[in-house]
Amino acid sequence: MQLDPDSLNARDMYQWMTHSVLPRPIAWVSTVNNAGVSNLAPFSFFNAVCARPPTLMFCPANDRFGRKKDTLMNIEANGEFVLHLVSFPLAEAMNATAASLPSGESEFERFHVPSVPSALVRPPRIPTAPVAFECRLDRIVRISDGPIGGNAVFGRIVQIHAQDAILGPDGRPDPSRIDLISRGGGDYYFRLGDRFPMPRPE
Ligand SMILES: Cc1cc2nc3c(=O)[nH]c(=O)nc-3n(C[C@H](O)[C@H](O)[C@H](O)COP(=O)(O)O)c2cc1C
Numbered sequence: 001m002q003l004d005p006d007s008l009n010a011r012d013m014y015q016w017m018t019h020s021v022l023p024r025p026i027a028w029v030s031t032v033n034n035a036g037v038s039n040l041a042p043f044s045f046f047n048a049v050c051a052r053p054p055t056l057m058f059c060p061a062n063d064r065f066g067r068k069k070d071t072l073m074n075i076e077a078n079g080e081f082v083l084h085l086v087s088f089p090l091a092e093a094m095n096a097t098a099a100s101l102p103s104g105e106s107e108f109e110r111f112h113v114p115s116v117p118s119a120l121v122r123p124p125r126i127p128t129a130p131v132a133f134e135c136r137l138d139r140i141v142r143i144s145d146g147p148i149g150g151n152a153v154f155g156r157i158v159q160i161h162a163q164d165a166i167l168g169p170d171g172r173p174d175p176s177r178i179d180l181i182s183r184g185g186g187d188y189y190f191r192l193g194d195r196f197p198m199p200r201p202e
Helices: 012-016 070-078 089-097
Strands: 027-032 038-043 047-052 054-058 080-084 131-142 151-162 181-182 189-191
Touching: 012 047, 027 070, 038 070, 054 131, 070 080, 070 131, 070 151, 080 151, 089 181
Parallel strands: none
Antiparallel strands: 027 038, 027 080, 047 054, 054 151, 080 131, 131 151, 181 189
16 A cells, blocks of 8 residues: 555554554653753653764654643753663553653652662663663754644763663673563554574675
C-alpha cells in the first residue's frame, strides 16, 4: 500500500509512526522548575545524536491543547536535565510518571521514585537506573506550534553514571546485562531480545 501523510489526521499519523519506528528506547527525564520542584517523565521519541560533542535528543510534543509539557518548560527555564535509560524492573514506575500532574507536584514524590543529587546539574538522578546522563541544553528545535506540535531537545552530556552490574570486563556497558525496555506500539513494550553478530564491511 501507499499513503499520503496529508490524508491522515495527527492521531493516525502518530499511530503509523509509533507502530513502525520500533523499538524506541525510553528517555526517563528529570528536570526542575524555577521553584526547585523536580519533575520526571518518559519520552520515547529519543535517540543518540553524536559522540563529539556527546549529544542526545528527545522530543516532548505539545499536548492536545497546544500547551508545552513541564519537562520542556523546565528545560527552557534552566537548561538542565538528567536522562535515564529504563530497565525492566523500573518499567512500572516509569509508566506511572507519564501521568499529568500539576507542575508544582513532583512525580518523584508522588510515585516514590528514589533520587540522589546529581554531580553537575540541579535535576536529581535516579540511582536505580542502569545508565544516567546529566545533560545541559544544547538547543531546542521547534518543529511546529499548537496542539501536538513538535519540539526536539538536544542535550550535551556532561556526566555519565552507570551501575557497576551492567559493565562488561572492558569497563563499558554490556547490552546483555542491562535488561533495557523500549516502546513497542500502543500499550506494548519490548525487552531486549536476541542479538546477532554481523561484522561491518571494510
Ligand atoms: C513510554 C512512554 C513514552 C512516551 N514518549 C513520549 C514522547 O516521546 N513525547 C511526548 O511528548 N510524550 C511522551 N510520553 C508522554 C509523556 O510522558 C507525558 O505526556 C508526561 O505527562 C509528560 O510529563 P511532563 O508534563 O511532566 O513533562 C510518553 C509516555 C510513555 C509512558
